[in-house]
Amino acid sequence: MPLRTAVPVLPDGVSVTIRVPASSANLGPGFDCLGLALGIYDEVTVTTGGDGVQVTATGESSAGVPRDETHLVARAILRGLGVAGVKVNGLWVRCTNAIPHSRGLGSSAAAVVSGLAAASELIAESGVGQRFSNEVLVEQASEFEGHPDNAAASVLGGAVVTWTTPGGTPAYRASNIEVHPNITATVFVPSVESSTSETRGLLPEMVPRTDAIFNLSRSALNVVALTSDPSLLLEATDDRLHQGYRSAAMPPSAELVAKLRGAGHAATISGAGPTVLVLGTADVPANLCAHAGERGFAVRKAAIAGGVSRSA
Numbered sequence: 001m002p003l004r005t006a007v008p009v010l011p012d013g014v015s016v017t018i019r020v021p022a023s024s025a026n027l028g029p030g031f032d033c034l035g036l037a038l039g040i041y042d043e044v045t046v047t048t049g050g051d052g053v054q055v056t057a058t059g060e061s062s063a064g065v066p067r068d069e070t071h072l073v074a075r076a077i078l079r080g081l082g083v084a085g086v087k088v089n090g091l092w093v094r095c096t097n098a099i100p101h102s103r104g105l106g107s108s109a110a111a112v113v114s115g116l117a118a119a120s121e122l123i124a125e126s127g128v129g130q131r132f133s134n135e136v137l138v139e140q141a142s143e144f145e146g147h148p149d150n151a152a153a154s155v156l157g158g159a160v161v162t163w164t165t166p167g168g169t170p171a172y173r174a175s176n177i178e179v180h181p182n183i184t185a186t187v188f189v190p191s192v193e194s195s196t197s198e199t200r201g202l203l204p205e206m207v208p209r210t211d212a213i214f215n216l217s218r219s220a221l222n223v224v225a226l227t228s229d230p231s232l233l234l235e236a237t238d239d240r241l242h243q244g245y246r247s248a249a250m251p252p253s254a255e256l257v258a259k260l261r262g263a264g265h266a267a268t269i270s271g272a273g274p275t276v277l278v279l280g281t282a283d284v285p286a287n288l289c290a291h292a293g294e295r296g297f298a299v300r301k302a303a304i305a306g307g308v309s310r311s312a
Helices: 072-084 107-126 134-145 149-156 196-200 209-227 230-236 243-249 251-262 286-294
Strands: 015-025 034-048 052-059 090-097 159-165 171-177 184-190 266-269 276-280 297-302
Touching: 015 107, 015 149, 034 107, 034 149, 034 184, 034 297, 052 072, 072 090, 072 107, 072 134, 107 134, 107 149, 134 149, 134 171, 149 159, 149 171, 171 209, 184 251, 209 230, 230 266, 230 276, 243 251, 243 266, 251 266, 251 276, 251 286, 286 297
Parallel strands: 052 090
Antiparallel strands: 015 034, 034 090, 034 159, 159 171, 184 276, 184 297, 266 276
């Protein structure tokens, strides 16, 4: 009869702190395949010990979140420990949120990435295993999301191109592209929230061939604009596959995108919205920022960020 190998249990008292950036997906034409990390950060501190999972949360949208193992960060931690084949007696999880929830800035992907990264660091710190590679972090986080653009951006930082490999179970892949140093981001964040599942439901099953070709060309041009020629950003962020279909669900955001683009700024809906993202090499003029503010948008600049990291 074969001997059973004991499952390693992490010791109590091990603590790690993870910092993870927000992200913007699509960047106009790159639906589900382009992403960008933005310098707005959530921070998670995880300590082993106690009995069960206890969560505290402060900051953005913290009032209504679960305080037990059903919290998204906690679920991701437990998933990561399970992938590594280790257990834990209990966890204290402290979340400090700065990424707005349900606004198209990758808050759920950031939560998942922070939990998986925390599990990775706890395993390494305890000496029971190796840290997860970035490839594993992207794969595991993307399984939660169902698509890799936000998750990959939060893991790798900068801009990313993502794809899935064919087969019965999708495999998620991502590669960094180096963003031109002169490009900065401005986000216009409304007070209202949006549901990704609901806005996806507005998209048609079939699109005209001309629209598909249009987005293929703009997605390729997007990479050129991001890496070597920012003067192409306005053309490179044009889209016909998703933003027009979703505009009825977020009229103020659609109006703001049109106004900004009409003034020559590379504005897009960030992910599923309703946040508006502008990429460029110069500040958005004060009159346009004031126009957005009058319509309920909070305006903030956001650096192009690095990926998930362990804080000291």
